[in-house]
Amino acid sequence: MSVNKTFYLLWLGQLISNLGTQISFYGIGLWLFSISGNIKDFALVAIIVQLARLSFLPFITKIIKKISRKKLMIISCMFGALCTLALAFILFSNSLSFNLYLLLIVQGLAATADAIMIISFSSLIPILVEGAQDLKTANGLFASTDNLILTISPFLGSWLSGQVGIKGILLCDCFSFFLAITCILLAPFNSKLVSKINLLKQENQKNI
Numbered sequence: 001m002s003v004n005k006t007f008y009l010l011w012l013g014q015l016i017s018n019l020g021t022q023i024s025f026y027g028i029g030l031w032l033f034s035i036s037g038n039i040k041d042f043a044l045v046a047i048i049v050q051l052a053r054l055s056f057l058p059f060i061t062k063i064i065k066k067i068s069r070k071k072l073m074i075i076s077c078m079f080g081a082l083c084t085l086a087l088a089f090i091l092f093s094n095s096l097s098f099n100l101y102l103l104l105i106v107q108g109l110a111a112t113a114d115a116i117m118i119i120s121f122s123s124l125i126p127i128l129v130e131g132a133q134d135l136k137t138a139n140g141l142f143a144s145t146d147n148l149i150l151t152i153s154p155f156l157g158s159w160l161s162g163q164v165g166i167k168g169i170l171l172c173d174c175f176s177f178f179l180a181i182t183c184i185l186l187a188p189f190n191s192k193l194v195s196k197i198n199l200l201k202q203e204n205q206k207n208i
Contacts, residue, residue: 005137006187007128009146012074013183014121017077019149019156019177021114024084025049025107026157027169028091032100034161041100045107050109053115060119071121073184076116081177083110088170117180118146 029045063072083106090103122142129138160169 001062004128007031007125009137009187010070010121010124010128011142013073013180013187014117015145015149016176016183017124017148017180018114018115020154020173020180021080021110022149022153022159023160024169024173026154027161027166028038028087028103028107029171030158030161030168031091034155043130044104048104048108049111053112056115057119058113060116063116069124070184070187070189072120074181075116076113076120077177077181077184080110080111080113080117081174083107084170084173084177091170093134119189 021121025045030040032045033039067075086106087103087110088104090099125138125142126135129135157169159170164172
């Protein structure tokens with residue numbers, strides 16, 4: 001597949017970020033269930049994550065029309081890392097029950113950041129990849145790996161929760177953001193690619 005290095009680096013960045021975030025979601029939900037014995041706590045995490053993504057989806061499409069996709073991916077990745085640090089502070093405070101709703105809010109924000117990352121990259125694929133066959137291959141790669149993450153994340157989250165505990169999960173999540181940002185920063189954007197992105201942005205602004 002004659003796809004440039006930019007595609008692979010951005011794809012790898014969002015893949016790592018998404019994997020770390022998904023594992024964190026499941027790991028934190030299981031950890032809450034293990035200390036409270038209430039399945040409602042685990043269910044609340046799953047519900048909040050999905051609601052945050054769905055409710056913010058219309059706004060994401062407007063945001064990506066105005067901001068550089070690479071910059072937006074970096075911002076969403078950094079925001080996700082900040083959410084992980086906030087989760088660590090909440091989880092290791094002495095009044096978990098009092099901070100449960102705050103934890104859910106932060107989880108929702110982290111899910112939103114993850115959604116922005118994925119949509120920012122997926123909307124770049126037609127620009128990064130030239131040729132109908134290569135575009136099909138690239139879209140297939142993105143879709144298959146995204147589904148794979150959703151499939152294996154519950155297992156990895158539960159396994160890590162039992163093996164390394166909540167501290168290990170949060171450390172893995174932070175490390176995944178570091179790797180993701182590194183991949184995105186290394187992704188080269190040549191003048192031709194920037195011109196195509198700017199042209200698309202101008203066309204989108206005209207349609208607003």
